[in-house]
Amino acid sequence: MKKALSILFIIFQLNTFITNGQTSVMTFNIRYDNPEDNDNWWEHRKLSILKMFNFYSPEIIGIQEGLNNQVKYIKKNLPDYNYIGVGRDDGKKKGEYTAIFYKKKKLKLISSKTYWLSETPEKVSIGWDASMERIVTFGEFLDLRVQESLFIFNCHFDHRGEISREKSAELLLNFIKNKGIENKKIIVMGDLNCLPDSKPINTLKSKLEDSHDISIREPYGPIGTSNGFNLDKVIKNRIDYIFTKNIKVIDHRIIDDRRENNLFISDHLPVITKMIN
Numbered sequence: 546m547k548k549a550l551s552i553l554f555i556i557f558q559l560n561t562f563i564t565n566g567q568t569s570v571m572t573f574n575i576r577y578d579n580p581e582d583n584d585n586w587w588e589h590r591k592l593s594i595l596k597m598f599n600f601y602s603p604e605i606i607g608i609q610e611g612l613n614n615q616v617k618y619i620k621k622n623l624p625d626y627n628y629i630g631v632g633r634d635d636g637k638k639k640g641e642y643t644a645i646f647y648k649k650k651k652l653k654l655i656s657s658k659t660y661w662l663s664e665t666p667e668k669v670s671i672g673w674d675a676s677m678e679r680i681v682t683f684g685e686f687l688d689l690r691v692q693e694s695l696f697i698f699n700c701h702f703d704h705r706g707e708i709s710r711e712k713s714a715e716l717l718l719n720f721i722k723n724k725g726i727e728n729k730k731i732i733v734m735g736d737l738n739c740l741p742d743s744k745p746i747n748t749l750k751s752k753l754e755d756s757h758d759i760s761i762r763e764p765y766g767p768i769g770t771s772n773g774f775n776l777d778k779v780i781k782n783r784i785d786y787i788f789t790k791n792i793k794v795i796d797h798r799i800i801d802d803r804r805e806n807n808l809f810i811s812d813h814l815p816v817i818t819k820m821i822n
Contacts, residue, residue: 566691566822567795568651569603572699572734572787574813577610577641584808585774587615593804594811595622601800601817606646607682607699609736609813613638619646629657630699633680636669643682643699643735652695655685660720662702662713672713674706681717681735691822696726700735702745710738714745718752721790727752730822731790736813738784746786753788756818757797766799770814776807780814787818795819 575594578587598606598619606626611619613632620628626646634640636659647654662679663672671678681700688695698717703709717733733753739745741755749755757764770785772778780801787797800815 568605568688568695568820568822569601569817570605570607570732570734570787570820571598571601571603571815571817572607572609572736572785573815574609574701574736574785574811575611575615576811576813578612578615582774584806585812590804590808590810591615591618595619597800597802597810597815598623600802601815603817604648604651605697605732607697607734608642608644608646609699609701611642611644612640613642616642616644625649627654629654629684630682631659631680633659633661633678634669640678641701643680643701645682645684645697645699647684647686651689653687653689655687655694657682657684659683660716662700662709662716666716672703672706673709675703675709676705677703679703679709679713681713681720683720688822693822694729696721696724696729696731698731698733698735700733700737702735702737702739704738710743710745711748714748717749721752728791730792732792733788733790734786734816736785741783749786749788753790754794756787756789756794756820757783759789760794760797760818762796764797764799767801767814768799770799770816772809772812772814774809774812776809785813785816787816789818789820793821795821 630644632640
């Protein structure tokens with residue numbers, strides 16, 4: 546009896562350790578605030594998005610396409626989170642953000658910076674053959690539970706420029722190299738507008754790991770992430786990713802939750818992973 550209780554106690558301790566040592570990370574293109582989306586307009590979707598964030602409650606959320614009013618709305622209604630990020634059009638409040646929201650009781654911000662995915666990443670610019678400004682938000686955090694550094698990049702690659710996507714992937718790897726963090730814990734996530742067998746994804750996979758591929762548990766959910774608000778479409782194009790380095794991934798899920806009227810909460814599906822710190 547004592548032996549059985551000892552085994553149960555060990556299992557309990559192990560489960561507690563795993564649970565306490567987990568970090569959930571989500572990437573989600575929330576679709577910019579566009580009244581022409583009609584039934585799919587932000588004003589009709591924003592409450593469902595908040596409910597989804599609260600239900601899954603990830604420690605880290607990387608959003609793409611959020612305009613200033615959308616970022617402020619999320620911040621106001623998610624009081625447990627702070628965020629970093631700026632608008633891509635002026636480096637302040639204009640244009641879309643690739644903001645990183647993080648739970649302030651679990652992560653401490655050490656430093657942050659926004660880079661433009663271009664030949665001149667330190668200033669507002671359009672890179673290569675891109676159709677518009679594209680950015681990556683970088684943050685260095687201290688995980689307060691394990692007292693270790695965590696380096697996060699949240700990106701949005703161009704949807705038209707093939708060269709831009711290829712160069713953006715190379716640029717991200719150069720950021721990692723130049724910061725001297727190859728041996729640290731790294732997360733690179735975002736809407737990359739690339740399929741899994743494309744050149745930019747293979748470039749990233751030369752130094753990073755796709756959480757979909759290395760998840761201990763079998764990935765869950767649809768194959769793809771891009772739905773275009775089309776309820777009749779088979780969701781097969783995976784263009785939203787969470788890459789990691791020096792991190793063990795427990796599971797990977799593409800979330801297909803809907804609004805109460807069965808419409809999508811965005812034209813992309815959120816991706817969430819759980820990792821062991």
